Amino acid sequence: MAEPATVLERRTVPAPAPPKGGLARGLLRTARPRQWIKNLLVVAAPAAAGELFTPRALTRLPLVFVLFTACAAAVYLINDARDAEADRAHPVKRHRPVAAGQVPAPIAYAVGGALTVLAPVAAAWLCSPYTAALLTAYLGLQLAYCVSLKHVLVVDLAVVTAGFLMRAMIGGLALGIPLSRWFLITTGFGALFMVAAKRYSEAVQLADRAGATRALLTEYTAGYLRFVWQSAAGLAVLGYCLWALEEGGVPSTSVLPWRQLSMVAFVLAVLRYAVFADRGTAGEPEDVVLRDRALACIALVWLAMYGLAVADW
Template sequence: MTTEQQAVLPARPESPRGGTGPAAARVPGGRTGPAAGLLRTARPRQWVKNLLVAAAPAAAGQLASPRTAGQLVIVFTLFTAAAAAVYLVNDARDAEADRAHPVKRLRPVAAGDVPVPLAYACGGLLAALAVAGAAAFCNPMTSALLIAYLAMQLAYCVWLKHVLVVDMTVVTTGFLMRAMIGGVALDIPLSRWFLITTGFGALFMVAAKRYSEAVQMEGAEGGRGASRALLGEYTTGYLRFVWQLAAGVAVLGYCLWALESGGVAHSALLPWRQLSVIAFILAVLRYAVFADRGAAGAPEDVVLRDRALAVIGLVWAAMYGLAVADL
């Protein structure tokens, strides 16, 4: 199990040959080749999360620079390689356990489409290339941040996912590192309000996801603990408390940042920075609707599939852009 993965428990697919081993775990239509299996194991659907590398440059109003755009493409690629390395090592390590799971048994490594040694080798190679690439094309701090991310995520796979509260903290920190690395690579100072809002915003989504998984698992066969190592140890009441607390702190941090910036600039038509608070709070409230229903399983799915939330996000982005440009 990885740090940023949606837990879903549909009915267990039956293999025409029966059993639960690699042969039974293959998707209909036969096994895929190792190359396709490696790509699937790298979780392309999760790569959208790495767009957070643009958060700090966007907050600083530096996205329009060609140098910034080129550097962000490099950082995005490096972080994607690092995250893929973690997925590969994780799936290789959990291959035997995944074969007994109704959904994870379909993963390429568990299904036997990708040999375990190959998954380990590719994961190690990607991790080394990501760190070396950061050292070559960015600055030493970017390389150090990637090393810290890899160490933390691998420690999560081996041990930290079994420690209450720490497991959610590690996942949250992974999101925060994504948001930080763009600024680190471009030598952009990271304000305390940026870190507070981003960190607690990430915790809000992580806790909401855990809460949704717990709600969905309550009536599922095998209990809630069948999905995540610690899910059965959390109560839904506690997880609800965490996501509500995190949402409140994220909103407070954003409001303090917006108000700290002062009044309207000479060239600005309206106080866009302060007005963006309205859109930010509406976005949090809209996301909380799905969290409260137990339907916030994957943040990227909620954000991309809900039209109202997408519109609110665009309005917030427009307001923020006007604030940065002093229009």
Template sequence: MVSVGVAVAEPGVVAAVTRPLAQAVGVPLGLVRTARPRQWVKNVLVVAAPAAAGQLASRHTALQLGIVFVLFTAAAAAVYLVNDARDADADRAHPVKCRRPVAAGDVPVSVAYGTGGLLALGALTGAAVLCNALTAALLAAYLVMQLAYCLRLKHVLVVDLAVVTTGFVMRAMIGGVALGIPLSRWFLITTGFGALFMVAAKRYSEAVQMAGREGATRLLLTEYTTGYLRFVWQLAAGVAVLGYCLWALEHSGTWRQLSTIAFILAVLRYAVFADRGTAGAPEDVVLRDRPLAVIGLAWLAMYGMAVADL
């Protein structure tokens, strides 16, 4: 009679084999999560200037904007990686940010820094080769400004709001810069104050949600008052609406002028979440609120008909 033996691996041996495999899979996934895929929707703003100028029809424009979108996404991901590596200790004290891969220990700090540097270098090289020198310069300015924000400017009152707002404006500008499209003053005013509205609403929501936990995370929230932040987002919303209305009324065409109604309704709808203190994640508000999505589609339809001169 022949007996067949089955070898059973020791638990320690199994763990020693599976641990490196888990790390090999976990680190890349952690890097992707740190790059904030949900935030990439912000980079759709690269089409803003060509859309405002009514120049989205050609294949060349679509290809160039696709390239710019990828380059800006890489640059923004680089900033997120460096930011999370630098803020790992502070993020561990935050009820939500403690789950970020770097703060949770899933991605080593050195790997986050290294990957961020490579992405930044790749974005700048790609902009210089595939676009033009002005696009590369604008992207370089964005990276320098955002890295300065990570290192110091995030702790300076008002300047922190201005830097984050400027990042949105640069997103909206870069598509026009890459295609050589002039940027109107009303476009820049509406974009700038619209961005400030969302940034101040985000800070206000963070301040409301972290009430009673001051000092545990973003220190600047202890210096802002909720009343001041409310004033900022209300002021910015008013200027953004005024700028858009002046831009629309400056041009002939019924559809362009009617689009002001949808724009104002969108601002009012977003202000509901700002007032409640639940606009801490702007991408969630924009992507998940159905009435806001319907208003956005209505605005897009009216603006599209205005561009098509219908």
């Protein structure tokens, strides 16, 4: 009877290594510092309106960044506390601080709950009611995603996309900047492009690794995810080009037509990113951009042209 037990022991996932660091470090790791770069999208709306370097923007946008980061950290803490048991059976997620025992689940719940309350209250006090309302909507949507929406086909893509769009919107709301239809269309479909490309890459890379990926990915087909990211990429390009070609009734004093020229860089950036999406290697968007020099250079050229177009130079 000893042999079957030995075989069973060999098939079980090894226990995670003892966690390094104390409780504070574990809480910080659970807050996913590498993901904070996504919250830089809070500058998108002020940058698009040409108000990024105004005194009001320079003082308020860092605060908005911190508040949104606190909300995102709250979601991560609550999500990891809720999924601790399932994460312990996962070959990668079992090393997360809550699953590994570095952060007790009740403490993760408590800190996440405190941030969930304090961040919108601070936003209402220090920024504006609209900022607080958007943060509250973000928290509600993301927590609903953690509980049930991540198991609903298509809705999971929409919720993650909405999170990116809210990041891009909140800077404008905090500064009272009107959000144009082209900004919302381009940002929304651009976010869906990256989200669907990431899901497609996960489906391609981890198709043969049972238990190593999202359960919902087994419900999607690679062809469907490819259709979604290709459609979203096309709509994002269309929205941007319509913005670039729209004069708005205001005569331009630019030396060159920077708005129109920026279309070239934008389309090239989308096409370059699509190369990695098609290969199934478009994981985290920030990793794709930072690791590919050509894409990073194209992005910098686009930023320069876009800045000149907004400044009307």
